[in-house]
Amino acid sequence: MGRKRKGRAVSGWLVVDKPAGITSTSVVNKVRWAFDAAKAGHAGTLDPAATGVLAVALGEATKTVPYITDALKCYRFVVTFGAATTTDDAEGTVIATSDARPTDDAITAALTAFRGEIMQTPPQFSAVKVDGERAYDLAREGEDFELAARPLWVESLELTARPDADHAELEMVCGKGGYVRSIARDLGAALGCLGHVQWLRRTWSGPFDAAQGISLETLDALAKTETLDAYLHPLEKGLADLPELPCTPEGAARLKNGNPGMVIASTAEYGDEAWASYQGRAVAVGIYKAGELHPSRVFND
Incomplete structure (x- = not known):
């Protein structure tokens, strides 16, 4: 049995305005510590001397990292x-x-x-x-x-x-x-x-702008407090470049179990990668086929 990762089950995206002189990995480690998060990762490395947007994903949002990495x-x-x-x-x-x-x-x-x-x-x-x-x-x-x-x-x-x-x-x-x-x-x-x-x-970087960025000074000042959570963007923001497909309650239940689930028609075409939502929350990412989403990633509550 694998050892359970310690930390809060917090999910979302934090936009950090990275200063010069620190590595991207060090920023991620600092964010994870500040939120006491169980899991964290970033989308797109910045050189230590570079500044600006470093988008850090926490928890379930780490499943959306590839879509920000691939974004303009x-x-x-x-x-x-x-x-x-x-x-x-x-x-x-x-x-x-x-x-x-x-x-x-x-x-x-x-x-x-x-x-x-x-x-x-x-x-x-x-x-x-x-x-x-x-x-x-x-x-x-x-x-x-x-x-x-x-x-x-x-x-x-x-x-x-x-x-x-x-x-x-x-x-x-x-x-x-x-x-x-x-x-x-x-x-x-x-x-x-x-x-x-x-x-x-x-x-x-993708949907994230430097104007939204939190400084490391603010991160340190608010670390381990509930106030810091207000700076988080929902994980759904990491899916901004994919079509959203609202799903039925039955479809959501099937998708959460890793099975194809019924979705409501949208602009997605057969074979497109898309994400299914239920009551505004992401349920899964997958391939749209004939009224159903075939999941490749499932999000846990």
Whole structure:
């Protein structure tokens, strides 16, 4: 028999406005401690130096993490021209420099190649696994290795400000697995001037916005109190990109037992992934087929 996990059976999403200097895992651990939650996870890692939206799921909401991970996300960031670094950001060691500086028009023109479906190579200092090892561990040990390029959907990428010749502020909306540091590195290479990320901030992730974010200071101040629960968003918010299918009482009972259950017709088409609700609460996620939802994940009260 497995050991029962300790903690409250609290469920929902907490939007944290992550400060620089702390890992995403450390934030999740702090949230779990503050709520005394039995289970917690996050959707979309932010680098320690990055700030902004880190959506943390508690309890049953962890079953909706994949849908936030796959959702579009928005980043604001500044690229510093004239230097390449080991980490592709300001935290790394400078490994090459250039006196060239691009014009605004050159930047705008170059950004075209970074929109739509692109192939992106992750930074050497990243959590990508190479033969079972994390790339950042191999990079720290001075190992020589190559990372394979992978597809990334970039919905938009725009130049939003040019503070001076050495810097450009950009905004990018992209899908799962995007590395802002790779964009800065590759943009600098394309412009012939080198580049790295000076700073970056995730302003929204799926349905969650930085304006909703709680600071770590507030989290600490309200830890272990009922007041903190008021900051939770319902787990249903993690399903915002899927069609909702209200179900009958009988359908809800069947779905909770892991069986196909009858749902009321909606905009979902045969074969679509959707979620069933009863009295506004999520019952299950699954595939819609001929008036029924075939569950793949079931939510417990």
